[in-house]
Amino acid sequence: MEHVHEHKERSEKEQKELLTRLRRIEGQIRGIEKMVENNAYCPDILMQVSAATSALNSFNKVLLACHIKGCVTEDIHAGNHESVDELVAVLQKLMK
Numbered sequence: 001m002e003h004v005h006e007h008k009e010r011s012e013k014e015q016k017e018l019l020t021r022l023r024r025i026e027g028q029i030r031g032i033e034k035m036v037e038n039n040a041y042c043p044d045i046l047m048q049v050s051a052a053t054s055a056l057n058s059f060n061k062v063l064l065a066c067h068i069k070g071c072v073t074e075d076i077h078a079g080n081h082e083s084v085d086e087l088v089a090v091l092q093k094l095m096k
Contacts, residue, residue: 014066021059028052060094 010018029052035045068087075083
């Protein structure tokens with residue numbers, strides 16, 4: 001499927017929020033790595049992995065909302081409905 005947009009210009013606030021979330025997740029992953037290096041108890045590692053997974057899911061929700069409110073809405077107003085098909089395909093991949 002061809003992408004309707006090649007890139008997205010995000011507001012400074014939106015970009016900052018997304019990057020803050022990603023940096024927090026990156027810190028969680030580094031923490032998990034240290035736990036493995038230090039032979040931490042498996043259930044403790046699993047709980048940290050679960051927290052990182054939850055943080056990534058939250059990141060996806062924020063990014064998806066931005067995409068729908070921005071790109072998809074703009075395309076629909078412009079009469080370009082390919083963006084909706086692309087969104088449906090993305091959602092199908094995310095929910096498998």
